[in-house]
Amino acid sequence: MPNIHNNKILILDFGSQYTQLIARRIREIGVYCELLPYDVSSHFIEKFKPNGIILSGGPDTVNQTNSARAPDIVFKLNVPLLGICYGMQTMAVQLGGKANSAEKAEFGFAQVRARHHSELLNNISDEINSAGHGLLDVWMSHGIEVIKLPTDFNLIASTRNCPIAGFGNEEKHYYGLQFHPEVTHTKQGKAILERFVTNICKCQKNWTTENIINDLLMKIKYQVGDNKVLLGLSGGVDSSVVAALLHKAIDDKLTCIFVDNGLLRLNESDEVMKTFAENMGVKVIKTDAQNYFYEKLSNKNDPENKRKIIGRVFIEIFEQEAQKLKNIKFLAQGTIYPDVIESAVSTSSKAKVIKSHHNVGGLPDKMQFELVEPLKELFKDEVRQIGKKLGLPEKMLYRHPFPGPGLAVRILGQVKKEYADILRRADQIFIEELNNHDLYDKVNQAFAVFLPIKSVGVTGDERRYDYVIALRAVETIDFMTARWARLPHDFLELVSNRIMNEISRVSRVVYDISGKPPATIEWE
Ligand code: XMP
Numbered sequence: 062m063p064n065i066h067n068n069k070i071l072i073l074d075f076g077s078q079y080t081q082l083i084a085r086r087i088r089e090i091g092v093y094c095e096l097l098p099y100d101v102s103s104h105f106i107e108k109f110k111p112n113g114i115i116l117s118g119g120p121d122t123v124n125q126t127n128s129a130r131a132p133d134i135v136f137k138l139n140v141p142l143l144g145i146c147y148g149m150q151t152m153a154v155q156l157g158g159k160a161n162s163a164e165k166a167e168f169g170f171a172q173v174r175a176r177h178h179s180e181l182l183n184n185i186s187d188e189i190n191s192a193g194h195g196l197l198d199v200w201m202s203h204g205i206e207v208i209k210l211p212t213d214f215n216l217i218a219s220t221r222n223c224p225i226a227g228f229g230n231e232e233k234h235y236y237g238l239q240f241h242p243e244v245t246h247t248k249q250g251k252a253i254l255e256r257f258v259t260n261i262c263k264c265q266k267n268w269t270t271e272n273i274i275n276d277l278l279m280k281i282k283y284q285v286g287d288n289k290v291l292l293g294l295s296g297g298v299d300s301s302v303v304a305a306l307l308h309k310a311i312d313d314k315l316t317c318i319f320v321d322n323g324l325l326r327l328n329e330s331d332e333v334m335k336t337f338a339e340n341m342g343v344k345v346i347k348t349d350a351q352n353y354f355y356e357k358l359s360n361k362n363d364p365e366n367k368r369k370i371i372g373r374v375f376i377e378i379f380e381q382e383a384q385k386l387k388n389i390k391f392l393a394q395g396t397i398y399p400d401v402i403e404s405a406v407s408t409s410s411k412a413k414v415i416k417s418h419h420n421v422g423g424l425p426d427k428m429q430f431e432l433v434e435p436l437k438e439l440f441k442d443e444v445r446q447i448g449k450k451l452g453l454p455e456k457m458l459y460r461h462p463f464p465g466p467g468l469a470v471r472i473l474g475q476v477k478k479e480y481a482d483i484l485r486r487a488d489q490i491f492i493e494e495l496n497n498h499d500l501y502d503k504v505n506q507a508f509a510v511f512l513p514i515k516s517v518g519v520t521g522d523e524r525r526y527d528y529v530i531a532l533r534a535v536e537t538i539d540f541m542t543a544r545w546a547r548l549p550h551d552f553l554e555l556v557s558n559r560i561m562n563e564i565s566r567v568s569r570v571v572y573d574i575s576g577k578p579p580a581t582i583e584w585e
Contacts, residue, residue, distance in 0.1 A: 068264035070094040071111035075119025082243040091266030103134035113141040113262030116148025123150040141234035149237030156211035167201035179217035199240035281310035288390035299395030323351030324467030364585035392430035470585040484511040507534035518568030527568035543577040
């Protein structure tokens with residue numbers, strides 16, 4: 062079996078919003094890569110032994126004092142380098158060139174002309190002009206540009222507004238691109254990155270779903286040995302894939318705990334039990350803690366307080382269950398690579414984004430478990446591929462995200478079973494109709510929200526005075542920003558009518574037209 066970590070690329074992150082895309086593209090090509098803050102220690106970089114290094118874009122202005130620089134070690138390792146946008150600009154100034162404000166900033170599409178048949182761009186083009194020059198449609202996003210080539214570098218690409226849109230030193234295999242090959246708007250972007258990692262860095266494409274699974278199974282078996290593992294199953298993608306992997310690797314040494322906290326979607330608890338316990342033969346202990354959760358949440362209105370209570374109660378129940386099972390040495394977690402990147406970036410000195418961590422489960426510190434985190438090197442799409450190969454239902458793998466505190470953040474203020482029951486039915490109607498109309502996969506998250514206010518309505522000759530349901534659907538890539546989904550009016554009308562007709566306690570339905578920011582996706 063090939064060692065999937067033998068060939069690898071290091072991506073140094075200067076803070077661009079596209080950096081994770083670079084990593085995802087490289088992985089899609091079939092090569093392992095890691096993404097670290099640009100100011101990671103030289104010692105780490107040396108020890109990592111990358112076959113090539115990519116310097117990402119970033120928000121700094123390269124000719125300002127204290128702007129970020131690539132660590133000197135990257136120029137000493139004798140490995141190929143690719144600087145993208147800010148990465149190119151800092152390469153330029155660090156290697157004897159110059160950068161300055163662009164006369165015309167470029168944001169959006171541009172046409173690049175490849176120059177001088179570089180190893181990076183040779184024979185990659187969208188079209189050839191009448192003079193025989195290769196042209197590329199690319200995505201630009203910059204206000205600064207390189208105005209003088211670094212020593213011993215050649216021009217390899219230019220646009221009408223940006224004379225130095227790419228440079229290269231063929232002997233050293235150092236390249237810089239002002240445009241972004243990682244975004245899909247740059248049509249040949251993947252071909253360019255593939256050229257860099259496979260031809261120039263000479264990486265083999267060992268990073269495939271099958272190889273990853275085999276590698277993970279081997280590592281899990283080695284780590285766990287004859288010991289027992291406990292996993293908190295939530296029904297979400299990550300913990301489900303961990304369960305499937307561990308089951309395959311260690312079979313009945315795995316026990317899963319599924320807590321029904323009364324804040325789950327309609328039939329969710331049955332579906333999880335059916336998928337894992339009945340169909341896959343995984344040992345799952347289901348704990349019905351609905352009343353305990355409702356009790357602890359009664360008369361609690363403050364959103365943060367509600368979240369904290371749920372987190373605490375969850376851990377409490379988890380601990381109680383764990384104590385009943387003897388000799389558990391390991392706790393399995395569904396941590397994925399973006400969680401790891403997020404914590405690494407937030408410790409870096411240039412960190413610009415601070416993401417609030419939502420995970421309610423948290424880690425039960427008091428329990429002296431060792432951790433098994435098989436997905437911690439993987440992106441969500443890789444996790445889904447693995448789940449698919451292991452036979453998990455697509456419905457589970459491609460489900461919209463569901464927050465840890467569940468329906469509690471979708472019932473404004475006090476949580477009551479009565480409210481949760483109404484919300485579950487409204488939510489189910491909305492999701493069912495999204496599926497019926499092929500709209501579910503066109504939005505990234507959709508759900509209903511329960512508003513504990515009453516409004517007047519009329520049914521036949523009867524006056525109604527009942528609750529309000531809000532519908533929320535968003536389009537987003539990273540869930541950090543989001544746009545409300547432009548769902549067809551006829552569709553919304555159908556959903557609204559069904560909810561008001563089928564749920565007697567709802568007299569009004571509204572559609573949420575707030576973007577994030579300034580709103581958030583969840584209402585609490
Ligand atoms: P917000 O409301 O912060 O949500 O715009 C962004 C994304 O995170 C999800 N979310 C959570 N997920 N535990 C989770 O596992 C939580 O406490 C939590 N709160 C919000 C939300 O559903 C959306 O996808």
